[in-house]
Amino acid sequence: MRKPAKGGAVSSLRLSRRGRKDLLLAFLLLLPTIYILLKTFVSPIIESLVWSFYKYNLMDGSDVIWVGFRNYKQIFGLNEFWVSMENTAYFTVFTVGAELVFGFFSALLLNQMFGGRLFFRGIIIIPWAMLTLVNGLMWNWIYQPGYGGLTVILHKLGMLSANSNPIWLTNSFKIMTFASIADIWKMTPYMTLLLLAGLQSLPSSLYEAAVMDGAGFWKKIWHITLPQLKPAIIVAVVLRIIGAFRVYDILTVFSGDPTTSVSFLTYNYAFRYFYLGKASAMAWISTLFILALILVYIRMLKRNSELE
Amino acid sequence: MKNKFGVTKFFVIALTFLMLIVGCSPAPKTASNSDSSASKTPDSSATSSASSGGAVDLNTLDWTKADDPAVKNEEVTILAVDNDGTVSKMMQRFTADTGIKLKILPVDYNSLYNKITTAALSNSSDIDLVEMDTIWAGQFMSGNIVEDLTNVVPADIQSQFTQSSLSSVQFNKKLAAMPYFSSTKHFYWNKKMLKDAGYDAPPKTWSEFREMSKKLTKSGQYASGWSWKQAEGLNCDFVGMVYSFGGSFFKEDGTLNVNSDGAVKALQYMTDLIRTDKTIDPASLQWTEDEVKKAFFAGKIAMMSNWEGMYPALNDPTQSKVVDQTDVGLLPGEGNVVSATVTGSEGISIMKSSKHKLASLAFLKWMGSKSFQEPSFIERGQYPVLQALYSDPKVKAADKTNTIDKILAQFQYGQNRPNGPGYVEWADILSSEVFKALAGNKPPKQALDDAAQKITEAQKKAQ
Numbered sequence: 001m002r003k004p005a006k007g008g009a010v011s012s013l014r015l016s017r018r019g020r021k022d023l024l025l026a027f028l029l030l031l032p033t034i035y036i037l038l039k040t041f042v043s044p045i046i047e048s049l050v051w052s053f054y055k056y057n058l059m060d061g062s063d064v065i066w067v068g069f070r071n072y073k074q075i076f077g078l079n080e081f082w083v084s085m086e087n088t089a090y091f092t093v094f095t096v097g098a099e100l101v102f103g104f105f106s107a108l109l110l111n112q113m114f115g116g117r118l119f120f121r122g123i124i125i126i127p128w129a130m131l132t133l134v135n136g137l138m139w140n141w142i143y144q145p146g147y148g149g150l151t152v153i154l155h156k157l158g159m160l161s162a163n164s165n166p167i168w169l170t171n172s173f174k175i176m177t178f179a180s181i182a183d184i185w186k187m188t189p190y191m192t193l194l195l196l197a198g199l200q201s202l203p204s205s206l207y208e209a210a211v212m213d214g215a216g217f218w219k220k221i222w223h224i225t226l227p228q229l230k231p232a233i234i235v236a237v238v239l240r241i242i243g244a245f246r247v248y249d250i251l252t253v254f255s256g257d258p259t260t261s262v263s264f265l266t267y268n269y270a271f272r273y274f275y276l277g278k279a280s281a282m283a284w285i286s287t288l289f290i291l292a293l294i295l296v297y298i299r300m301l302k303r304n305s306e307l308e
Numbered sequence: 309m310k311n312k313f314g315v316t317k318f319f320v321i322a323l324t325f326l327m328l329i330v331g332c333s334p335a336p337k338t339a340s341n342s343d344s345s346a347s348k349t350p351d352s353s354a355t356s357s358a359s360s361g362g363a364v365d366l367n368t369l370d371w372t373k374a375d376d377p378a379v380k381n382e383e384v385t386i387l388a389v390d391n392d393g394t395v396s397k398m399m400q401r402f403t404a405d406t407g408i409k410l411k412i413l414p415v416d417y418n419s420l421y422n423k424i425t426t427a428a429l430s431n432s433s434d435i436d437l438v439e440m441d442t443i444w445a446g447q448f449m450s451g452n453i454v455e456d457l458t459n460v461v462p463a464d465i466q467s468q469f470t471q472s473s474l475s476s477v478q479f480n481k482k483l484a485a486m487p488y489f490s491s492t493k494h495f496y497w498n499k500k501m502l503k504d505a506g507y508d509a510p511p512k513t514w515s516e517f518r519e520m521s522k523k524l525t526k527s528g529q530y531a532s533g534w535s536w537k538q539a540e541g542l543n544c545d546f547v548g549m550v551y552s553f554g555g556s557f558f559k560e561d562g563t564l565n566v567n568s569d570g571a572v573k574a575l576q577y578m579t580d581l582i583r584t585d586k587t588i589d590p591a592s593l594q595w596t597e598d599e600v601k602k603a604f605f606a607g608k609i610a611m612m613s614n615w616e617g618m619y620p621a622l623n624d625p626t627q628s629k630v631v632d633q634t635d636v637g638l639l640p641g642e643g644n645v646v647s648a649t650v651t652g653s654e655g656i657s658i659m660k661s662s663k664h665k666l667a668s669l670a671f672l673k674w675m676g677s678k679s680f681q682e683p684s685f686i687e688r689g690q691y692p693v694l695q696a697l698y699s700d701p702k703v704k705a706a707d708k709t710n711t712i713d714k715i716l717a718q719f720q721y722g723q724n725r726p727n728g729p730g731y732v733e734w735a736d737i738l739s740s741e742v743f744k745a746l747a748g749n750k751p752p753k754q755a756l757d758d759a760a761q762k763i764t765e766a767q768k769k770a771q
Contacts, residue, residue, distance in 0.1 A: 057770060058429075059451030060729035074769060145591040167590045170747035256538040257740060271425060273733040274451065275770070 052280035059274040071281035081282065083259045087176050091261065092244040094180045095187065096237060102184065103191025103236070108225075110192065111199045121196075128189040136253030139182035143168040143254070175255045183250055187243075191236050198232025199225070231304055238297040242290055262286045367665045369460045369658070374670040375406075382667035383409035386437040386656070387423055390414035394688050401683070402674050408667050417441075421732075428453040428659065436662040437671060439488065440655050443540075443727050443735070445479035450729040454657035457483040460669065465676070472722050473693035477655035479727055485655025486672040487693035489684070492649045492722040493548055493613050494715060495639040496622075498630055501529070501610040510611070510635070514552065514577060514642045517611075521587035524610045530589040533609040535597040536582075538743040543725065543735050544650045545613060546742050549574040551648035551723045552641045564726055566738055566763060567756035575752035579745050593747060605629065613639060615652060617689045619709045637714050638721070651722035653693070691715060730770055737762045 052072070055065045075081050110121050127135065142149035145167045154160040169175050206224050215223065226233075248263035258268040266286065270279035364378045373379075390396050396412045403410050413435070415423055420439060427435045428451070440448060448454045461483060466474060473487035497510045505524050511517035521531035535541035547557065555570015565571075582588045589609055592600070597614055604612045605621075605628045621627050622634050638647040656675060658668045674680055678700075681692040686706040697703050698716060726734070741759035744750040750758070 059425075059447045059453075060770065061450035061452065062771075144594060146589070165590055167593050167747075169594055171744075171749050256736070257743075258736065259740075268736065271422065272736070273730070273770075274425070274447075278769075 048280040048283060051277050052284050054277045056277035056280075057275055067277070071278045072285070075278065075282050075285060080259050080265060081262070083172075084262045084265045087172060087259060088245060088247065088261045088263075090173075091176050091180055091183075091247055092241055094177070095183045095244050096240045098180075098184045099188045099191045099240060100233070100237060102188045103195055104233075106188065106192045107195035107199055108221075110196055124189045124192060126189075127186045128193075130186065132186065132249045133253060135182060135186045136179075136250045139178070139185075140253050143178055169254055172255070172257055172260055175251070175257065175260055179247075179251055179254050179260070183244070183247070186250075187240065191240065194236040194239075195229065195232055198229045202228050231301070234297065234300050234304065238293065241293055245286070245290055245293070364666065366667065367663055369455060369457075369665050369669055371460060371462055371465075371669065371673070373666060374673050376666070379667050379670050380407040382664050383411060384436040384662075384664050384667045384671055385411040385413060385434060386439075386671070387413045387415060387420070387427070387435050388437075388439040388656070389417045389420055391416060398680070398684055398688060399675075401680070402671055405679055406670060406674060408670055410671065424448075424453070428661070431661055433659075433661045433663045435659055436664050436668045438657050438659060440477065440485040440657045442476040442651060442653055442655075443725050443731050445477060445484040445655075446728040446731060448657060449479045449482055449484045452660060454484055455660055455662075455665070457486065457658070457672075461486065461672075461676075468695060469676070469693050470695050470719070472651055472719055473653045473655075475724060476651055476653035485657040486676045488654045488656045488675065490691040490693050490719060491615055491652040491654070492718050493544060493615055493639065493652070494636050494649070494718050495611070495613055496604060496618060496634060496636050497611045498604070498607065498609075498633050499635055500630075500633040501607075505610075510637055511640050514549075514640045517640050518577075518581065518585065518587075521581065521611075522585060525585075525587040528608075530609050531587040532581075532611040533589040533595065533600045533603045534592040534613065535595050535600050536578075536592045536743070536746055537594050537596050538739050539596060540735060540739065541596050542739045542742055544652065546571075546574065546578070546738070547650040547723060547725055548613070548639060548648050549578060551721075552639065552645050553577065554643060554645055557723075557726060564728075564734065564763060565760070566734075567753075567760040571756055572753050575742060575745050575756060579748075579752050582746055583748055593743070604634075607633075613649075616691055616715055619689060619711050623709065635714075636711055638718055647718065647721040648723060649718055649721050651724050691719075730767060733766050733770075734763045737766065 053066060053068060055062075055067045055070070106124065110117065110124070145151055145165050150168065151160070151165065155162065160166070168178055202225070206228070207220060210220050210224055246263050247261050248267060251260045251264055258264045262282070263286070266279050266282045269275050269282060364373050364376045366379065366382060386399065388395055388399070390412070393414070396414055399410060399412055402408065420441070421444065424438045438454070440454070449456065458481075466483070469487050470490055473490045477483060477485040477487055495510065501524060502508070502510065502520070505520070507520055511520050524531035534545055536545065550557065550568070550571045553570040553574040555568040555574060557565060559565045582590065582592065589603060600609075600612050601614055601618065603609045604614070607629045618636070623631050625631050639649050641647045656672060658665060658672070662668055676693065678694065678697065681694050681697055682700065682702060684690045685692050685697070685703055692698065692703070698712070704712070725731070738759050741750070741755040741762070745752040745755035
């Protein structure tokens with residue numbers, strides 16, 4: 001937002017007195033916004049970076065001490081941290097992969113002409129529009145042993161013998177898997193919408209030409225839809241990866257186990273144990289991971305546009 | 309050239325601006341332990357209030373001035389657990405009794421801790437009083453969140469409380485809160501189901517419990533259900549179990565000890581019940597106390613361990629399918645131990661950041677007195693913290709199910725959980741490892757050894 005304004009400002013410096021006046025006014029008008037943005041976004045980021053070099057335990061009455069990189073070292077040696085990283089990675093790969101596949105095919109479907117298309121395009125947003133926590137509570141009910149939806153349906157379908165009553169959420173792997181399913185249900189519509197927008201911009205002439213060459217359904221998808229949709233797919237996947245990497249709220253419904261995600265662990269360190277220094281360090285490490293992902297994303301986008 | 313200069317100038321200005329916002333040193337400030345609000349001893353202030361006359365400092369913690377007419381214009385805000393609106397109704401009587409306005413922010417127990425700490429972190433003075441669970445006393449005192457009431461509440465008032473309710477709100481002999489209600493876990497059983505299985509009396513020992521459980525479990529019905537979801541409820545059940553198997557959570561020198569022989573025996577026993585005997589509803593691993601209560605009310609389990617407040621609801625046909633079929637008594641023991649249970653008594657604390665401390669103190673004075681404690685039992689079944697009320701004729705008359713003596717009997721066997729500043733982290737570690745054993749992912753002994761090692765590490769890292 002600020003970048004174009006800055007560029008304009010610099011060039012207008014050379015313009016005239018009038019231009020300078022305009023610049024001053026613009027700057028004055030921008031000032032409150034800049035102040036709020038700096039205070040709410042930039043300042044906490046810097047503050048947390050500084051905190052990450054301190055031993056800062058808020059709730060045990062101990063002193064605040066400069067410890068250098070000790071927090072980082074401890075976190076890299078922390079078993080829980082790596083377990084939570086693994087779980088987060090599993091969650092991210094599983095959910096984004098499944099959402100991409102389901103989202104792609106439902107986008108294809110919704111791109112076809114059929115009666116009630118508008119209606120279906122409308123209702124597919126509902127899971128996405130639901131509060132994550134509400135979604136979590138609903139799935140938590142589904143996963144209850146005994147009377148929960150999943151057990152009941154499996155019993156009725158005969159896929160589960162009458163005597164067996166499995167407990168679905170007994171270890172972190174199961175919790176991650178079932179939480180992923182809940183997340184896939186909720187976020188697939190988001191993927192669908194992004195890909196549908198991409199699909200609509202594809203020229204139909206390409207498909208007509210392909211049909212003339214004798215291409216079938218899969219060939220059309222492989223040789224036309226996928227390559228043409230690539231920019232949209234990259235955007236959707238990267239946004240979802242960043243979102244999935246930060247997963248926190250849905251997991252708290254299913255379990256009190258903080259090693260299920262890095263955000264959960266960071267939250268616990270910050271707001272349950274109040275090790276603010278260590279939590280800041282942990283937050284910075286996961287931020288760097290996300291930054292790396294964003295770099296990959298920018299690279300891919302760049303390469304894609306160069307190819308075109 | 310000029311252009312370049314402009315850019316540099318812009319960045320210099322921006323950087324200065326940024327420095328101003330972040331502050332010259334964004335380093336965390338050391339927690340100040342200075343007591344700005346004068347918490348005088350009751351004796352010394354008694355004389356000063358007599359001489360000073362009208363002028364009352366409304367932000368002072370002075371027991372003798374809590375009834376001063378000047379306090380009447382104040383309004384205090386309290387954060388308390390209230391799931392059905394009955395607590396708010398009860399507390400509103402404070403305004404009727406004293407004239408001080410009371411704003412109640414009702415929350416559920418699981419969000420209480422976060423709401424308190426968020427308010428404390430943001431230094432907001434919106435909340436004056438908070439409900440404090442016994443396990444947070446150390447953190448709230450060391451973290452400088454709540455006022456130290458040791459010298460604020462007069463000794464003769466403190467001596468009126470039951471020993472267990474008072475010790476629940478103390479950390480290192482310091483009073484972090486005013487006792488609010490007394491609580492432990494109790495043993496509830498379904499008389500009809502026990503009779504159908506051929507038993508006239510509830511189990512006295514855990515061995516009996518295990519044998520009876522085998523007979524009580526049949527299709528569609530489990531002998532018992534437990535709050536063994538990986539959360540604090542699991543720790544509560546585990547603590548009671550450890551003490552009944554002769555274990556303890558503390559070594560002789562007072563340090564934490566989670567893998568004593570008794571603890572291993574207790575966890576082995578719990579694991580056997582759920583994994584070998586399969587007499588416990590397997591859903592217990594996903595249940596909190598509330599779900600256990602529902603299963604018991606629905607007649608799906610024959611026995612449970614739970615907090616007070618089940619009666620009179622258990623005998624209300626609109627809520628319960630087991631009307632007049634149930635009873636409450638001592639949790640089983642084992643060997644020499646008659647019974648053991650975990651205490652869950654709570655208190656109400658005054659936030660350090662409060663700007664209405666005198667009015668808040670007036671609330672505590674009222675809340676800790678008969679004016680609140682008596683109706684709170686009669687109407688809500690919440691157990692009083694005042695020793696005298698247990699022989700009060702009105703309280704006795706309200707006890708239609710004759711449960712008060714049975715509940716009192718269990719209170720004698722209450723065991724406190726550790727409440728040092730690190731408890732929340734230790735508790736997370738413990739519940740995680742205990743859960744692993746119950747879910748069959750680790751043998752009990754190894755789970756507890758791992759828990760002990762991780763807790764030691766956590767304590768070291770916190771240094």
